[in-house]
Amino acid sequence: SLIAGVRVACIDGRFIANPTFEELEQSNIDLVIAASAESIIMVEGEAQEISEEEMVQALSFGHEEIRKIIALQDQIVGESGKEKKTMPEAESQDELQREVAALCSAELETLIRIPEKSARREGIQALAEKVKTALAEKYPEKETAIMEFLHEIEKGAMRRMVLTENKRLDGRNPDQIRDISIEVGILPRAHGSALFTRGQTQALAATTLGTKIDEQRIEELEGEFRKTYMLHYNFPSFSTGEVKPNRGVSRREVGHGNLAERALKPMIPGDKIFPYTLRIVSDVLESNGSSSMATVCAGSLSLMDAGVPVKDAVAGIAMGLIKEGERIAILTDILGDEDHLGDMDFKVAGTRNGITAFQMDIKITGISTEIMREALDRAKKARQFVLEKMAAVLARPRAQLSRYAPRILSIKIPVDSIGKVIGPGGKNIREIIERTGAAIDISDDGTVIVASVDPDAGEKAAGIIRDMTAEVEIGAVYSGRVKRIMKFGAFVEVLPGKEGLVHISELDHKRVGRVEDVVRIGDEVKVKVIKIDNEGRVDLSRKALLTAPSNDKAE
Structure with missing residues (x-):
């Protein structure tokens, strides 16, 4: 069959096929x-928390658009296509298939009822070895075919059990979710952490709060941009009981990590509310299906454990399907083998209010809109159940950040003062960092981000920057240091790099003969700004802050 693809957006309830980048920015769906x-x-x-019905409508709209594209493909094939090559028919192996079935069918019916994954797989593997040994002499070099037939028999047995007995591989009924256990704050040194276990699938998520310096710079065809929120998904071989060399990030890790990242993205607060760079790392410690959805749950909980003011909690569930003719079974919270032997893997993540991310692979034809709608409705019920379990452990983000997380202060300075803060060759900003231990980042628009694990150090650094960029105001009172003394007065530094003159007549109410009789170089004095002339020269007064002597002659 011909295959086509389409991207669907939705703006104000209107679906758009293959939208522009500008339209995607306004859309609440990217499908x-x-x-x-x-x-x-x-x-x-x-998506931005869309309803299940909106999801069904988007799928129906997209499929109709695809049919139009396929009609065009058919036309092109009819006008310029070549005849399809005829493939030679495969050698008939009916006799081998019957003998494999005779040797293993009865035992497989028993083995697929073993609830525990590793015990079931070990039993089936032992049976496979026995069948291969029994048929080795009669059918040499047919091991691959024997394993394929055995797999088909196992698949048929599992599907019959679900459709006729309403019973799954681990003994659950179709709608039943595996046992869930949740722990938060499990990594005491991390800024936020959560361990989410669902059956034999377990994900450990850790959230780290970083500063603007930790943003990820991305270069794509559309241009360069920066990410302040990242989720990385690790799937080590030991999670499935295997031993493999680690040769870098796998396609699975990229795809599952991207799905989980998108599921949580709509709930991440904006920079103005929470000016941190967020990184979630999910390590799958054990896997028997739905590890990406376990990552969504663990990631959401770790964000709340870190004190990130997320808009709402997010959970995910994986749905499956078994369809034989008119007989249908929709499975909730599928196992790895149910994904492998079934007809559909439909992952749905979202909040109490709607869907935020989805991924679906279908292996058969003929899945109707009604089946899709029912699968989404069951996924919603399952998602609400998981969210209740999560809320019972941690209902809302923690009020305080971890004591190990940096405290971030954001201040705004005039753009023309940026150079003053940085200094020649970065001299000034390096001095501030050395004095306070804070990390400082200055944007071109004058936004200064100060980050420090020690709140006092952050406030100190921010105070220095405020003083360096502050403007002297008439009537303001400053505590300054005497820098120079002249015969006519003293020059006092009221702000970093900004001095004013206290005339000798403004030092005291009484007559002052010598400036040194009142102040000396290095003294700290409180002064008031009484005048700023057109050239920016500042006149200060110490006298204005002193109590005037009484005029009462009786004294």
Whole structure:
């Protein structure tokens, strides 16, 4: 069958096929669909808490657009296409298939009822070895075919059990969610952490709060931009009981990490509310299906444990499907084997209010809109159940950040004062960092971000910068240091790099003969600004802050 793809956006309730970048910015859905004319094959995307019905409508709209594209493809094939090559028919192996079935069918019916994953797989592997040994002499070099037939028999047995007995591999009914356990704050030194376990799937998420310096710079075809929120998903081989060399990030880790990142993204507060760079790392410690959705749950909890003011908690669930003719079973919270042996893997993440991310792979044709709608409705119920479990442990973000997290202060300075703060060759800003231990980042628009684990150090650095960039105001009172003394008065530094003159007549109410009789170089004095002339020269007065002597002659 011909296959086509389309991207769907939605602006003010109006669906748009293959939107522009500007339209995507305004859209509450970013949905990518691949399909044949008969059925949808793949779905992936993110949304701003849309309803299940909106999701179904978006899928229907996208599929109709794909049918138009396929009609054009058909036309092109009819006008300029070549005849399809005829493939030679595969050698008939009916006899081998019957013998494999005779040797393993009865035992497989028993083995697939073992609830524990590793014990079930070990039993099936031992049976496979026994079958291969029994048929080795009669069917040499047919090991691959034997394993394929055995896999098909296992698949058929599992599907019959679900459809006829309403019973799944681990003994659950189709709607049942595996046991859930949750721990938060499990890593005492991390800024936020959570351990989420659902059955034999476990994810450990740690959230780190960074500063603007920690932003990730991305260079793409559309241009360069920076990310202040990242989620990284690690899937080590030991999580599935395997031993493999680690040769870098796998496609699975990229894809699952991207799905989980998008699921949480709509809940991340903006820079003006929470000016931190956020990084979540999820390590899958054990996996038996839905590890990406466990990452969503653990990641959401770790953000709240870190004190990030997220808009709401996010949870995820993976749905499955088994369809034989008119018989259908929709499975909630699928296992790895149910994904492998079933017909659909539909991951849905969201909040109490709606869907934020989704990913679907379908292996068969003929899945109707009604089946899709029912799967989404069941996913919603399951998501609400998981969210209740999460809320029972941590209902809202913690009021305080971890004592190990940096405290960030944001101040605004005049753009023409940026050079003054940085200093020649960065001299001034380096001195502030050395004196306070704070990290400082200055943007071109004059926004200064000061970060420090010690709140007092951050306030000290921010205070120095404020003083360096502050403007002297008439009537303001400053505590300054005497820098120079002349016969006619003393020059006092009221702000870093800004001096004013206290005339000898403004030192005291009584007559002063010598300036040194009142102040000396290095003295700290309180002064009031009484005048700033057109050239920016500042006149100060010490006298204005002193109590005037009484005029009562009786004294």
